[in-house]
Amino acid sequence: TYTFKSQPTLSRAADHQIKVWAWADNEFTHDNDTITATVHTDGMFALPYSMTQDNMASDWSYSWHKKSGTRYTGWWLMEDDGTKYWSYMTGTSTSLLQGKWFVMPAGKLKLKFTYKSMLEVPLTITLDDCDKKLDTVTASATLPVAENGGTSTVYVDVPQAANYQLSLGVGTYAGQLLLSGLDVASASPVDASVVEVTSPDVNALVEGSSVTVGAKVMNAGTEELTNVPLTVSLNGREVATGTVERIAVGETANYTFDTPVTLTKGFGKIVVKSSAEGDGDPTNNSAERDV
Numbered sequence: 001t002y003t004f005k006s007q008p009t010l011s012r013a014a015d016h017q018i019k020v021w022a023w024a025d026n027e028f029t030h031d032n033d034t035i036t037a038t039v040h041t042d043g044m045f046a047l048p049y050s051m052t053q054d055n056m057a058s059d060w061s062y063s064w065h066k067k068s069g070t071r072y073t074g075w076w077l078m079e080d081d082g083t084k085y086w087s088y089m090t091g092t093s094t095s096l097l098q099g100k101w102f103v104m105p106a107g108k109l110k111l112k113f114t115y116k117s118m119l120e121v122p123l124t125i126t127l128d129d130c131d132k133k134l135d136t137v138t139a140s141a142t143l144p145v146a147e148n149g150g151t152s153t154v155y156v157d158v159p160q161a162a163n164y165q166l167s168l169g170v171g172t173y174a175g176q177l178l179l180s181g182l183d184v185a186s187a188s189p190v191d192a193s194v195v196e197v198t199s200p201d202v203n204a205l206v207e208g209s210s211v212t213v214g215a216k217v218m219n220a221g222t223e224e225l226t227n228v229p230l231t232v233s234l235n236g237r238e239v240a241t242g243t244v245e246r247i248a249v250g251e252t253a254n255y256t257f258d259t260p261v262t263l264t265k266g267f268g269k270i271v272v273k274s275s276a277e278g279d280g281d282p283t284n285n286s287a288e289r290d291v
Contacts, residue, residue, distance in 0.1 A: 049184045072087070088173075110220070112151055123142065124138065125139045127167075166184065187222050191281045192221075217244055234261055
């Protein structure tokens with residue numbers, strides 16, 4: 001048995017044919033000099049993709065981390081109260097959370113993060129071409145504070161269809177990021193996202209008060225939005241409607257409903273919902289506020 005000292009480099013998600021041959025001086029029989037084996041490398045995901053509690057350990061890995069006592073720096077996998085997280089704390093060296101390879105078309109890539117953080121998170125997203133023929137795609141974004149947990153969506157422009165490795169890095173950051181989910185998909189042509197209910201203020205409200213409802217709506221798709229219908233419901237009952245006339249791609253509109261909403265005694269839930277025709281992502285069509 002012989003083991004070669006040099007190691008071949010195999011690209012991901014491909015079939016490789018490995019051939020070994022031998023020869024000897026003064027040999028006259030050559031029909032058994034070679035043997036061939038086929039090796040398949042996997043690790044390729046199609047879109048849409050979701051990081052879940054079941055696959056976050058197998059599909060993702062860290063490039064570096066350091067442990068000092070019970071404290072980690074960089075990325076590491078942890079569990080708290082039965083929930084798994086990819087956690088990040090600032091380190092002295094760049095630590096990346098790296099996924100396997102994704103089959104990505106050209107266009108706008110949508111990444112939806114589910115996470116906890118007491119501080120804003122300066123995030124760097126990189127896409128590296130599997131075949132090393134294309135330039136690395138780099139994008140920066142900031143995840144808002146989500147002390148009790150929340151979601152945030154980031155968009156990355158993919159200039160050319162290819163197989164990419166997705167990596168996440170964090171810049172100067174003094175907190176702890178707990179990442180419990182990540183959805184990766186191509187952005188829909190039509191996608192009206194209700195980002196938040198901006199009014200009324202939750203303080204100093206009394207029974208019978210008439211309040212003005214406002215909301216922030218984002219065009220998360222790849223086409224301009226026009227005449228986006230909005231509705232307001234209070235405790236499940238529709239109480240107001242409105243229309244956002246125009247939102248350019250990637251832009252956000254602040255909308256205030258003309259009809260005031262009269263509050264009843266006790267706790268209430270105000271929900272603002274969009275219903276753009278042909279909306280390709282119904283998961284971000286509404287936002288709510290407790291009053």
